[in-house]
Amino acid sequence: xxxIEHIGIAVKDIKxxxxxxxxxxxxxxxxxxxVTSEGVNTSFFQVGENKIELLEATNPDSPIAKFxxxxxxxxxxxxxDVDDIEAEILRLQGEGFTVLNKTPKKGADNKLVAFLHPKxxxxxxxxxxxxxxx
Numbered sequence: 018x019x020x021i022e023h024i025g026i027a028v029k030d031i032k033x034x035x036x037x038x039x040x041x042x043x044x045x046x047x048x049x050x051x052v053t054s055e056g057v058n059t060s061f062f063q064v065g066e067n068k069i070e071l072l073e074a075t076n077p078d079s080p081i082a083k084f085x086x087x088x089x090x091x092x093x094x095x096x097x098d099v100d101d102i103e104a105e106i107l108r109l110q111g112e113g114f115t116v117l118n119k120t121p122k123k124g125a126d127n128k129l130v131a132f133l134h135p136k137x138x139x140x141x142x143x144x145x146x147x148x149x150x151x
Contacts, residue, residue: 022098022146023068027084031073050125059125096144
């Protein structure tokens, strides 16, 4: 793993949260994107070398809606940048981690993504991210 790619924060209202985080960071978000497969709208802020991703559910059955219902708004996941997501999935499976996506899928911000189950990572949902090369 190369670096922290972003920290994901589950929010109920992305417009209100964009306003709040714009004030906090002193700058506007740089991108809003819908990820239909995950039932989520995302908004990204660049903060120095790091990114913050806000996640708003677009339907009541999405993972974000269920997360907010159970735990409320807050930190949802931490994402790490990797060079070869498929090799990293195999490596982590070999180390005993529970990988939720055996095959990477397209995520927000032009990334391939896969997740590790929080039960195998001390309660933290971990996302692996690799840039999609055109």
